[in-house]
Amino acid sequence: MCNEKFKSNLLQNYCIVWAIFGKTSKSIVQKISKISRKCCFFKSGQNGY
DSSP states (O other), X not given: OHHHHHHHHHHHHHHHHHHHHHHHHHHHHHHHHHHHXXXXXXXXXXXXX
16 A cells, blocks of 8 residues: 555656656756757858858
8 A cells, every 4th residue: 555655656756747847958958959940050151151
């Protein structure tokens, strides 16, 4: 009984953590890609490519 409850709680917590981490990691990746695009754009503009 206790073991089953623990398993279900663990699964629930894992899902919650995964959902939060998935959202934050996506937004972080998007921010990094935007910043890197801007940097590449400015560098290419300065070099005259």
